Amino acid sequence: xxxxxxxxxxxxxxxxELRQSxxxxxxxxxxxxxxDEEIRLLxxxxxxxxxxxxLKVALEIALKKVCEATGWDYGEAWIPNVDGTVLELSPVxxxxxxSLDNFRRVSEKFTFQNGIGLPGRIWLSKxxxxxxxxxxxxxxxxxxxxxxxxxxxxxxxxxxxIAKEQILAVLLFFxxxxxxxxxxxxxxxxxxxxxxxxxxxxxxxxxxxxKEKNFSDTAINSLPGIFYLFDNQDRFLRWNENFEKFSxxxxxxxxxxxxxxxxxxxxxxxxxxxxxxxxxxGRSTAEADFVSKDGHRTPYLFTGTRVxxxxxxxxxxxxxxxxxxxxxEEELRKAEAKYRSIFENAIEGIYQTTxxxxxxxxxxxxxxxxxxxxxxxxxxxxxNVRKLYVDPSRRDELISLxxxxxxxxxxxxxxxxxDGKIVWFLLNTRILRDSSGIVCFEGTATxxxxxxxxxxxxxxxxxxxxxxxxxxxxxxxxxxxxxxxxSHDLRAPLRAIDGFSNIFLKKHEDKLDEEGKRVLNIxxxxxxxxxxxxDNLLTLSRLGRKEMVLSDINMCELAKDVYEELxxxxxxxxxxxxxxxxxxxxxxxxxxxxxxxxxxANAIKFTRSREIAVIEVRGRSEKNEIIYYVKDNGAGFxxxxxxxxxxxxxxxxxxxxxEGTGVGLAIIQRIIHRHGGRxxxxxxxxxxxxxxxxxxxxxKV
Amino acid sequence: MTNLNEVEIxxxxxxxxxxxxxxxxxxxxxxxxxxxxxxxxxEALEFIFATGAHAQRNIRNIPKVVLLDLKLPKVNGLEVxxxxxxxxxxxxxxxxxxxxxxxxxxxxxxxxxxxxxxIIKPVDFNKFIDAVAKLSLYWVxxxxxxx
Numbered sequence: 001x002x003x004x005x006x007x008x009x010x011x012x013x014x015x016x017e018l019r020q021s022x023x024x025x026x027x028x029x030x031x032x033x034x035x036d037e038e039i040r041l042l043x044x045x046x047x048x049x050x051x052x053x054x055l056k057v058a059l060e061i062a063l064k065k066v067c068e069a070t071g072w073d074y075g076e077a078w079i080p081n082v083d084g085t086v087l088e089l090s091p092v093x094x095x096x097x098x099s100l101d102n103f104r105r106v107s108e109k110f111t112f113q114n115g116i117g118l119p120g121r122i123w124l125s126k127x128x129x130x131x132x133x134x135x136x137x138x139x140x141x142x143x144x145x146x147x148x149x150x151x152x153x154x155x156x157x158x159x160x161x162i163a164k165e166q167i168l169a170v171l172l173f174f175x176x177x178x179x180x181x182x183x184x185x186x187x188x189x190x191x192x193x194x195x196x197x198x199x200x201x202x203x204x205x206x207x208x209x210x211k212e213k214n215f216s217d218t219a220i221n222s223l224p225g226i227f228y229l230f231d232n233q234d235r236f237l238r239w240n241e242n243f244e245k246f247s248x249x250x251x252x253x254x255x256x257x258x259x260x261x262x263x264x265x266x267x268x269x270x271x272x273x274x275x276x277x278x279x280x281x282g283r284s285t286a287e288a289d290f291v292s293k294d295g296h297r298t299p300y301l302f303t304g305t306r307v308x309x310x311x312x313x314x315x316x317x318x319x320x321x322x323x324x325x326x327x328x329e330e331e332l333r334k335a336e337a338k339y340r341s342i343f344e345n346a347i348e349g350i351y352q353t354t355x356x357x358x359x360x361x362x363x364x365x366x367x368x369x370x371x372x373x374x375x376x377x378x379x380x381x382x383x384n385v386r387k388l389y390v391d392p393s394r395r396d397e398l399i400s401l402x403x404x405x406x407x408x409x410x411x412x413x414x415x416x417x418x419d420g421k422i423v424w425f426l427l428n429t430r431i432l433r434d435s436s437g438i439v440c441f442e443g444t445a446t447x448x449x450x451x452x453x454x455x456x457x458x459x460x461x462x463x464x465x466x467x468x469x470x471x472x473x474x475x476x477x478x479x480x481x482x483x484x485x486x487s488h489d490l491r492a493p494l495r496a497i498d499g500f501s502n503i504f505l506k507k508h509e510d511k512l513d514e515e516g517k518r519v520l521n522i523x524x525x526x527x528x529x530x531x532x533x534x535d536n537l538l539t540l541s542r543l544g545r546k547e548m549v550l551s552d553i554n555m556c557e558l559a560k561d562v563y564e565e566l567x568x569x570x571x572x573x574x575x576x577x578x579x580x581x582x583x584x585x586x587x588x589x590x591x592x593x594x595x596x597x598x599x600x601a602n603a604i605k606f607t608r609s610r611e612i613a614v615i616e617v618r619g620r621s622e623k624n625e626i627i628y629y630v631k632d633n634g635a636g637f638x639x640x641x642x643x644x645x646x647x648x649x650x651x652x653x654x655x656x657x658x659e660g661t662g663v664g665l666a667i668i669q670r671i672i673h674r675h676g677g678r679x680x681x682x683x684x685x686x687x688x689x690x691x692x693x694x695x696x697x698x699x700k701v
Numbered sequence: 702m703t704n705l706n707e708v709e710i711x712x713x714x715x716x717x718x719x720x721x722x723x724x725x726x727x728x729x730x731x732x733x734x735x736x737x738x739x740x741x742x743x744e745a746l747e748f749i750f751a752t753g754a755h756a757q758r759n760i761r762n763i764p765k766v767v768l769l770d771l772k773l774p775k776v777n778g779l780e781v782x783x784x785x786x787x788x789x790x791x792x793x794x795x796x797x798x799x800x801x802x803x804x805x806x807x808x809x810x811x812x813x814x815x816x817x818x819x820i821i822k823p824v825d826f827n828k829f830i831d832a833v834a835k836l837s838l839y840w841v842x843x844x845x846x847x848x
Contacts (some may be wrong), residue, residue: 494824
């Protein structure tokens with residue numbers, strides 16, 4: 001049958017079929033178009049999610065894109081809470097219209113347990129679920145049904161986001177119209193969710209690694225010492241910042257170094273053995289000096305543990321500086337040695353006793369002073385310190401003092417020595433409490449036996465001295481009384497003898513022959529001589545007692561003055577007096593005047609036989625004294641008797657040659673000695689004499 | 702015996718030989734007629750203050766000079782001196798200490814108590830005569846006492 005043969009009905013049928021196939025084609029075409037769009041959506045989403053920072057941002061993108069691309073009006077995400085008991089609404093959501101805000105707000109108050117409500121069912125089943133019209137659902141299936149009705153929400157689709165079998169989130173989408181399940185739409189959204197799960201899973205894994213890395217870096221960098229990890233080829237794999245800081249090497253340098261490069265000398269070999277030990281036995285520790293880049297050595301304690309890292313055996317460990325500990329140990333050792341040295345070598349005794357008197361410790365000095373060969377012997381033989389006390393009640397006094405004031409200072413006691421001798425000690429004692437609260441007495445004992453004896457000796461000497469002073473005072477008084485009576489009483493009889501001899505001579509001159517007169521004259525001469533002797537002796541004795549009044553003395557004037565006085569007593573003589581300016585002296589002017597009187601009188605007397613008497617007075621300052629002399633050209637003397645010159649009653653000339661009492665020079669010597677000076681004389685028989693005396697310079701005598 | 706109200710020189714001296722020597726010296730200078738000698742300090746005080754044995758004497762009649770030894774029985778010379786010089790009625794009497802003592806402290810004490818002179822008796826008789834003569838002439842003849 002040709003086309004024209006076909007019946008109208010046939011044609012109509014064909015037309016219908018054609019139309020149908022055109023419609024089918026059109027549908028097919030539309031479908032194809034939808035698939036293309038969906039693939040495009042998927043690609044866009046995958047890229048966007050891949051670039052997103054975290055799950056929240058990824059969810060936000062997914063909800064928005066899915067709604068826009070596939071015609072959903074509202075999208076939300078439910079996320080398991082921290083302990084995984086319920087689903088909570090994520091803060092991210094999407095809505096095409098503001099009319100859904102209220103639904104959103106109220107939904108935030110909801111949570112869904114596993115298997116309850118649409119999100120709960122998807123959490124349990126891990127499968128997508130489509131509800132054509134939630135407003136028709138009973139409350140048991142859809143708890144938010146009343147709210148959904150009010151919001152006008154109808155069709156709903158829920159899909160799970162799964163990563164590593166775990167539900168990360170449940171996505172819910174709603175439309176404002178009801179719709180039968182569209183399998184293709186379910187597939188697309190499921191594909192998006194699946195994609196999302198996979199991306200998030202990777203992201204989370206990266207994050208975990210990053211966190212772990214961060215944690216381990218923080219951990220090893222916060223270690224107080226150095227941290228190191230090196231493999232069995234001695235290559236450093238990891239180390240901390242302290243390692244770089246303390247060693248002074250950069251990371252790049254360390255990466256090329258050998259662990260042994262940080263040690264020198266003996267330590268190098270030692271550490272090498274220790275490393276071997278770690279690889280052989282699993283772990284070890286070592287103390288050695290860690291040498292930094294600038295050569296500085298610091299004592300360290302190192303640990304090493306064998307670990308497997310990337311299928312390689314490695315050594316992981318730490319090093320901590322023990323410099324402070326070492327220094328503290330050294331200081332403690334020194335302090336102990338110092339204390340020990342003081343204790344052992346002290347001259348003073350040092351001891352510790354218990355409260356009831358047992359000797360805990362004693363130093364060698366304490367034992368030695370008490371006559372024991374060693375502290376050991378002392379402690380062994382003296383069961384109780386009380387036994388040492390000569391007067392045990394002193395121990396009670398000591399203890400009572402310590403208890404009241406906590407210490408005792410300069411407490412004098414007598415102790416028995418091993419051989420029974422008694423020694424004096426000066427005790428300084430205090431209570432000692434250690435951390436466990438035990439109390440003992442600790443103190444020092446100074447041997448003051450010699451001091452005590454010296455003190456007693458001084459007291460004795462003082463008493464003797466006082467006695468001597470009293471005796472001396474008495475003797476002085478006696479002497480004064482004696483000289484007083486000499487002065488007064490001895491002269492009266494002499495005066496009587498002289499006086500009555502004279503009267504006798506005058507009254508009875510006519511009855512006396514020449515011999516009688518001569519004898520009476522001898523009596524008179526000797527009486528007068530006796531008077532002179534008494535006067536001179538009294539002068540001498542007074543010199544020793546008279547208090548000196550010191551002043552500056554113009555010696556030249558004084559000497560001249562005395563000379564003039566004496567000159568007048570010898571009017572017929574020819575005298576030549578040579579004097580030049582003399583140094584000023586400090587002394588008692590009356591006494592020094594007496595010196596000049598005696599010296600010049602002697603000079604005049606002993607030059608009597610000279611036609612012209614030459615008398616010279618000179619003086620010169622030396623370092624500590626002034627030397628004066630009086631020189632004459634008189635009779636002189638024999639130097640071999642010069643030491644007798646200054647003695648009392650010592651005379652080198654006969655009474656016939658030169659009259660005199662032999663007291664004059666003794667008086668000079670006494671005066672000069674009282675001034676702290678010296679006297680001496682030089683001379684030669686018939687060639688004159690020189691008499692020297694000195695007076696100290698400056699210092700008032 | 703001299704009229705005790707007309708005594709010009711009062712010699713207070715216990716040593717009889719010194720008394721004789723002194724009188725000899727005075728005689729050589731014709732001064733003996735108005736000399737009165739007392740041998741101890743107590744009597745000297747009685748004489749001067751007109752008490753005791755000398756109560757009948759007029760205290761207003763004072764000697765021209767008292768020659769006073771220091772070493773005296775009963776009351777010593779320094780005490781006699783002190784009493785004379787501390788009494789308004791007698792303090793104007795010139796007192797010459799005539800003694801053997803050369804002690805500085807005796808000299809100082811004497812002058813402090815108001816002695817008018819201090820003479821050490823020389824051992825040499827000629828010097829002694831000379832000294833007594835000079836002092837007597839001075840105090841008896843030359844010195845002008847207040848009326």
